[in-house]
Amino acid sequence: MPQRKEPIAIIGSACNFPGNATTPSKLWKLLKEPYDLSRPVPQNRFDADVWHHKDNAHHGTSNVTKSYFLEADPAAFDATFNIPPNECEAIDPQQRMLLETVYESLCAAGVTMESLRGSSTACYVGLMCDDWAGMLAKDWDCLPQYAATGISRAIMANRISYFFDWHGPSMTIDTACSSSLVAVHEAVQVLRSGDCNVAVACGANLILTPGMYIAESKLKMLSPDGKSRMWDQGANGYARGEGLAAVVLKTLSQAIKDGDRIECVIRETATAFNQDGRTTGITMPSNLAQTALIRETYKKAGLDPLDPNHQPQFFHAHGTGTPAGDPQEAEAISRAFFNDYQTAEKKLWLGL
Structure with a gap:
């Protein structure tokens, strides 16, 4: 039997999911009292009717009618994080909303920004989709000044480290559906290595364009009616949805030493995560x-x-x-x- 490594404590968490599940407690209530949250694509995203066709193989269209969306408008400008308006107009809304979610996770952990400033705190972001990049690329003549950093996947994690002044590892991870899980895994590993005392793992997904609908409909990956019928005879694809989440991690011994409130313990992650x-x-x-x-x-x-x-x-x-x-x-x-x-x-x- 291999030697077991030190468990990792989650000392703070935050989230933003459909159904106004903007805190872990609200998410738990939603899980205990579930109801149908699927709805048509909001008009502030794109006109879904233009891109819809009942035949999933029809050129340039999708047969999906419903998905799961946040109540918040991702385009809303928030000056809380001192991002100048001319820069904010260029950056992926996922960057801004992740900043907010990470800040809320630190608050939940009882960790002040000042206490981590200049530290080796690590940041790992799981990200599969970046619709914003496709939106800006539609018109090269009108490309905003800060488009290069606004659409960069690397900046998704780097902006968090930059704002909070963290000096530890900072990277964005794309392993498709498992991106956020692998982000947690990497955070666990860096804590066990002793290179960092605190690590933050987070993930985001916003639906801003019809591109992924069209691409995945071609492969029959998506449920036309927005219902994921797991292991059901009528299974016809998965349902797309939006969401953000973040967790603050320490080794269990460090969390106990610091007197942190421990939400749960990670005994092991997919240390041998593999490929098919x-x-x-x-x-x-x-x-x-x-x-x-x-x-x-x-x-x-x-x-x-x-x-x-x-x-x-x-x-x-x-x-x-x-x-x-x-x-x-x-x-x-x-x-x-x-x-x-x-x-x-x-x-x-x-x-x-």
Whole structure:
């Protein structure tokens, strides 16, 4: 059994999700009392009717009618972070909203800006989409002065470190659906290395253009009616949504020493996070790779996924809601936790 590494404490968190879930407590209430939050694309994003066609293969269109959107207007200018108006007009709204979310996570942690200023605090941002870059590229003649920094993926993390005056690692990570999870993983690793005492991991997704709808509709990835039917016979794709979240991390020993309020503890992340390798297609997952990932992560945490006493109370699945992804993930989870000896008496609660 490998030597277990020090657990990591989450000492503060913040979020902004549809349904006015602007705090973790509001998000928890929404999870306990869920209701349908899907709605048509707001007019302040783009005119969805222009880009809609019931046939997903129709050129330059999408067959999606609903998604999940924040109540806040991403284009709203906020002078809180001392960004000049001529620069603010050029930067991706995700940069501005991440600044706000990270600040709220620090407040939740009881950590002042002054206490971290000039420190080696690390910042990792998970980011899959950057619609803003496509919007600015539509008219090169009208490109704003600060477009270069406004659309840079690297600046997504760097702006946070710049504003708070943090001197630790600062990077934006794109591993598609797992981007924010990998951001947390990197934060965990840098804390365990001893290079930083505090790390912030965050992620963002805003829907500003029809581009991703059109591209993913071509591959039949998206549910036309905006419903993710995970592991359901009627699964027809995933539903797109907006959101931002941030967590403040320390090693458990450091958090206890500092008297921090500990929200939860991370025993291990996907230290052996892997790639599927060669499958039947570049977007086709491998249940063997997923099984290996779950088993290796449990092993590094000093746990045995086949031991009922070590199994989770709830397993948070990826839940693509697609005919291609769902069977692979179901097989992977079954193999990881039950091997080939699953019976009706052996149960594992899971969800999306």
